[in-house]
Amino acid sequence: MTDDRIECPHCQHIIPMTDGERLQGHVTYWGQERITSLECPKCEREVFLQEYVKRWWNAGRTAEEAAEL
Ligand SMILES: [Zn+2]
Numbered sequence: 001m002t003d004d005r006i007e008c009p010h011c012q013h014i015i016p017m018t019d020g021e022r023l024q025g026h027v028t029y030w031g032q033e034r035i036t037s038l039e040c041p042k043c044e045r046e047v048f049l050q051e052y053v054k055r056w057w058n059a060g061r062t063a064e065e066a067a068e069l
Pocket of ligand 1: 008009010011012013040041043044045
């Protein structure tokens with residue numbers, strides 16, 4: 001799945017994970033050490049989540065260069 005949305009495993013509804021309120025309880029610094037769940041807004045069934053965190057760095061000679069992707 002992509003970084004900022006999940007697909008409901010019941011009805012394939014795309015649930016954006018960018019809403020701060022929705023993210024609450026599903027985000028940790030290094031990734032969840034437990035499974036969380038939320039209710040699909042479309043089919044209202046329970047969707048279980050395992051969070052994975054990928055972190056990367058970009059190096060540059062200047063701050064501006066580092067900020068360029
Ligand atoms: Zn659903």
